[in-house]
Amino acid sequence: MAVLFSRPQSLTDTPFRYCPGCHHGLAHRLGAEALDELNLREKAVGIASVGCSVYTNEFFNCDTQQAAHGRAPAVATAVKRARPECFVFTYQGDGDLASIGMAETIHAAARGENISIIFINNACYGMTGGQMAPTTLPGQKTTTSPLGREAAREGNPIDMMKLLNALEGPAYLSRVLLTSPGKQAAAKRSILRAFRAQMKGLGFSLVEILSACPSNWRMTPVEALRYVDEVMAKYYPPGEVRVAKEVLEG
Amino acid sequence: MKDQVELVSGNRAVARGALDAGCRMYFGYPITPQTEIAEYMSMVLPEMNGVFLQAESELAAINMVYGAAGAGRRVMTTSSSPGISLMMEGLSYLATAELPCVIANVMRGGPGLGNISPAQGDYFQAVKGGGHGDYHTPVLAPWSVQEIYDLTRTAFDLADRWRNPVFILLDGLLGTMMEPLRTREPVPEREAPSWATTGIFAREANDRTPRSIYTLHMPEGALTEVNRRLQAKYREIAREEVRYDEHFTRDAEVLVVAYGSVARSALQAVRIARQQGRRAGLFRPVSLWPFPEEALYNLSEKVQKILVAEMSSGQMLEDVRLATAPSCKIEFAGAMGGELIYPGTILTRLQEE
Numbered sequence: 001m002a003v004l005f006s007r008p009q010s011l012t013d014t015p016f017r018y019c020p021g022c023h024h025g026l027a028h029r030l031g032a033e034a035l036d037e038l039n040l041r042e043k044a045v046g047i048a049s050v051g052c053s054v055y056t057n058e059f060f061n062c063d064t065q066q067a068a069h070g071r072a073p074a075v076a077t078a079v080k081r082a083r084p085e086c087f088v089f090t091y092q093g094d095g096d097l098a099s100i101g102m103a104e105t106i107h108a109a110a111r112g113e114n115i116s117i118i119f120i121n122n123a124c125y126g127m128t129g130g131q132m133a134p135t136t137l138p139g140q141k142t143t144t145s146p147l148g149r150e151a152a153r154e155g156n157p158i159d160m161m162k163l164l165n166a167l168e169g170p171a172y173l174s175r176v177l178l179t180s181p182g183k184q185a186a187a188k189r190s191i192l193r194a195f196r197a198q199m200k201g202l203g204f205s206l207v208e209i210l211s212a213c214p215s216n217w218r219m220t221p222v223e224a225l226r227y228v229d230e231v232m233a234k235y236y237p238p239g240e241v242r243v244a245k246e247v248l249e250g
Numbered sequence: 251m252k253d254q255v256e257l258v259s260g261n262r263a264v265a266r267g268a269l270d271a272g273c274r275m276y277f278g279y280p281i282t283p284q285t286e287i288a289e290y291m292s293m294v295l296p297e298m299n300g301v302f303l304q305a306e307s308e309l310a311a312i313n314m315v316y317g318a319a320g321a322g323r324r325v326m327t328t329s330s331s332p333g334i335s336l337m338m339e340g341l342s343y344l345a346t347a348e349l350p351c352v353i354a355n356v357m358r359g360g361p362g363l364g365n366i367s368p369a370q371g372d373y374f375q376a377v378k379g380g381g382h383g384d385y386h387t388p389v390l391a392p393w394s395v396q397e398i399y400d401l402t403r404t405a406f407d408l409a410d411r412w413r414n415p416v417f418i419l420l421d422g423l424l425g426t427m428m429e430p431l432r433t434r435e436p437v438p439e440r441e442a443p444s445w446a447t448t449g450i451f452a453r454e455a456n457d458r459t460p461r462s463i464y465t466l467h468m469p470e471g472a473l474t475e476v477n478r479r480l481q482a483k484y485r486e487i488a489r490e491e492v493r494y495d496e497h498f499t500r501d502a503e504v505l506v507v508a509y510g511s512v513a514r515s516a517l518q519a520v521r522i523a524r525q526q527g528r529r530a531g532l533f534r535p536v537s538l539w540p541f542p543e544e545a546l547y548n549l550s551e552k553v554q555k556i557l558v559a560e561m562s563s564g565q566m567l568e569d570v571r572l573a574t575a576p577s578c579k580i581e582f583a584g585a586m587g588g589e590l591i592y593p594g595t596i597l598t599r600l601q602e603e
Contacts, residue, residue, distance in 0.1 A: 012460075042451035045321065048464070057462045063447035065320045066464035068343050071313035074305065078317030078325075079447070081301045082275060086321075086449040104313075107306035 008032035010041045012061045021221025023211035024052055024120065026178050028059050031091065031118050034191040035062065038199065043087040045079050047072045049101075051093040052126040060091075070101025073108035076115040087198060089116040094135040095125045098158050102134075105160075112169030112203035116194045119160065119206055122213035123232060130216025134158040137235050142216070157235070160208060165241045171202035173242035177210050177233060179225045190240065197247045210236055258431045260424040261286040263395045264354050265294075266431070267402025268326050272439035273352070274300035275325040277314035279307055281333045282366045283422040284356035288328070308333040312340030312353075319349035320463040322446025324406055324439050328354040330422070331372050332363060334380075341415060342381030346465040346476070350409035350443075352402065353387075354418040356425035359588030367588025368422035368511060373565035376419050377539040384477055386484045388491055389417040389538040391509040395429035401536075403434075410440065412487055419538060421561065423511040423590065493536035494545055498524060502531025504600055505549055507570050508559040509535050512591050516559055519596035530600045538566070543573035550574035557599050559583040559591050 007013065010032035016025040035041045041062050048056035050069035057064035063086075067075040072090035080088040097105050097119050108115065124142050125131040132145040135157055139148045149157070161175050172194050176187035187209060194205035210232050212224035219227060258266065265287050268276070276291040288304065295302040301318075305311035311327045318325040329337060334355045344351060357372050359365040374380075376389045388408055392398040398420065405416040442448050450458045467473040497517055499505065504523075508516040513534045523530035533549060535542050550556060556578055558567045567582050574580065583599050585591045 042458075043449045045447050045449055047317075054466055057464050060460075062460050063449055064460065064462045064464070065317065065447055066462070066466060067316070068313060068339060071309065071316075071340075074310040074313040075317035075320075077303070078275070078277065078314035079321045081303065082318040082321035082323040082325075083448060083452075085452075103306050104310050107310065 008036045010035035010061050012059055014058050016059065017055065018052065019215040021212055021214035021224055023122070023178050023209065026184065027118060027120055027209050027211065028056070030184065030188045030191055031089070032060065034188060034195050037192065038195055040087045040195065043085065045083070045086050045088050047076045047079070047088070047090040049090060049092040049096040051096050053091050053093050053096065053120060054127065056091045070096050070099070071104055072096065073101065073104040073113070073115065073117065077108055077113045080113065080115050087195070089118065089195070091118045092120070093126065094119070094121045094123065094133045098134040098160055106163070106167070109164050109204045109206070110167045110169045112171070114198050114201055114203055116198045117206040118191065119208040120211045121160070121208050121236065122211040124213055124216050126213050126216055130213070137231060159236060161236070161241045164206060170204045170206065170242050171244040172197040172205035172247050174240040175208040175210065175236060175238045177228060177238050179229050193243070193247050197244065200246055202244050202246055210238070255430045255432050257428050258395060259286060259426055259428050260395050260398045260420060261356065261426065262290055263398040263431055264328060264402050264418065265290045266433060267399040268352065268406070269294065269298070270433060270436040271324065271403040271406040272437050273324040273326050273406060274298060274439050275318045275323050276301070277303050277305050277311040277318070277325070277327050278329065279305050279311050279333060281330045283358060284328050284330050284354070284425050287354070308336035309340065312337035315351050316340060316344055316347070316349060319344065319351045320347065320447050322442030322448055326352040326354070328356065330356045330358045331360050331369070334372060334375070338375070338381035341387065342383050342385060343465050344415045345385035345387060346383065347463050348413040349415070349463070350413055351415050352405045352409055352418065353415060354402070354420060357419065357421045365588045366422065368561060368590060369588050370421055370510060370512065370561040371565070371586070372419070373538065373560070373562060376417050377541070377569070385480060386487070386539055387415045387417050388412070388487060388540070389419050390493070391419045391536060391538050392424070393510055393513045393534065395427070395431050398424065399431055399433065408491065410443070412483060414483070419510070421510050488540040491537055492540050492542045494542035495534040495536055497532040497534070499531035499533060499549055501529055502549070503529040503554050505531045505533055505553045505556045506559055506596060506600070507533045507535070507546065507556055507566070509538060509566065512559050512561055515591050515593045516596050518593040519600060522593065522597050523600045526601070528600055535566070541569045541573060546570065546573045547575060550578040553578065555579040555581060557581045557583060557596065559596050561585045561589070561591060
């Protein structure tokens with residue numbers, strides 16, 4: 001009997017424990033499919049971070065390390081330099097990558113560190129119950145911006161694509177959505193390009209995934225998808241912002 | 251073996267000890283009075299096919315140590331007091347994940363930004379854990395350039411033997427002074443240990459289960475089990491890794507307890523006291539954790555008094571009090587703010603009844 005659909009080899013059989021409508025499961029799957037397709041599972045060392053992504057090491061079926069909050073790019077830097085023959089990726093949320101770990105993110109990118117990052121931007125701190133993140137949108141209500149984020153009070157959001165695109169180091173930077181099958185396929189193409197950038201030794205690659213967090217947004221999964229498409233994607237426009245030409249070659 | 255004596259600084263002896271122990275990865279961030287270690291490593295490691303990386307902060311540096319240690323490499327970082335404080339979170343993770351690595355703290359005056367003079371005010375931080383949670387790291391405290399080299403080599407072996415971070419605790423005086431150094435035959439870097447995340451492909455066919463290095467233990471009872479295992483290991487380290495040095499203790503009536511550069515002042519004071527007819531002795535803890543409790547207790551039963559000399563407000567003093575016989579009189583000679591303790595100060599106290 002022909003197998004038409006199965007779990008990627010790069011995922012363990014541990015059931016996901018994410019909330020209904022959360023995009024972590026999809027993002028894991030796409031990352032794992034990309035590892036499978038590029039035959040990277042056995043070379044891979046995945047770096048988990050802190051937040052809902054803290055369990056990444058239980059779900060990816062490859063060697064993993066769990067980093068302290070925000071430090072995944074520093075850990076990944078060292079793993080890659082310790083074992084250049086390995087494929088090294090991190091999986092981080094927006095609080096981890098853009099707040100507490102901003103220095104590690106920016107400096108790994110500036111060095112052109114040959115690592116790949118899957119960046120989950122759901123505009124809040126998911127694990128701790130939906131507090132304001134650096135990526136929380138103007139007007140967005142969270143448990144620590146209960147009146148809605150206002151620039152004069154809570155400051156402005158940070159657009160990581162703009163910030164990283166100011167640096168020389170990155171070889172590939174892309175922002176994607178998971179709100180429809182077509183967009184999921186495009187997201188996977190971006191992840192494949194990011195991974196290929198590392199395989200070719202081109203330097204830092206990062207894919208930002210605008211992700212739904214229905215539980216903390218106090219929305220149904222369907223409402224959350226609509227919010228990503230209609231509100232988030234307006235503020236954080238999807239698309240490739242940096243593609244070193246060698247990424248596309250061969 | 252080459253028989254060659256060189257004149258080098260304590261800082262450089264740290265680097266030389268690490269390199270001769272097969273360490274080929276160094277991550278660090280500049281801070282006085284130990285930046286010379288990073289500068290030296292940046293010069294020699296690239297030629298040795300090693301990795302030198304100047305991190306964006308001490309936080310990044312210690313987490314790079316975590317990554318490299320987890321990937322099975324011999325790795326070290328060095329810093330000085332304020333920088334070591336920044337590394338303490340990482341130390342807690344390293345200890346929990348049981349990753350071998352070596353950290354040298356060339357202590358300067360504190361608290362706060364303090365100053366850049368020699369001090370020993372980070373004793374508590376080093377020997378009591380320092381970061382969050384219940385953990386320990388072995389702490390070695392050399393007192394000469396030669397011993398800095400020797401103990402740095404030892405530190406890497408201890409780190410591997412116990413799968414634990416190991417501290418070298420120095421002060422700015424030891425780091426910056428120059429003395430003759432006789433190096434020993436270097437060893438090559440050891441193979442990756444059996445638990446390291448090297449990528450599945452690097453391993454034999456019967457060893458291809460993915461490995462994970464992590465410190466979150468959420469299932470009921472899991473963290474208790476981790477703590478029990480760690481504490482059992484610490485008890486074993488406490489039994490097997492005690493190191494100390496004694497001078498003129500056999501017939502001593504008065505004993506100085508000091509470590510690091512202060513022990514050098516103490517030894518001179520003890521010698522002069524002896525010339526003057528006072529039977530003084532020096533007890534020098536070399537491992538600050540585990541603290542040489544038993545040896546010190548036995549001496550404390552025999553001497554009239556113990557003088558603890560350290561460049562702090564009295565930190566090791568507490569461990570000495572815990573380790574000594576209740577009948578023993580304990581006195582303290584301290585210095586704070588980066589001031590040194592000179593032999594004359596100790597001598598005066600030894601002359602007192």
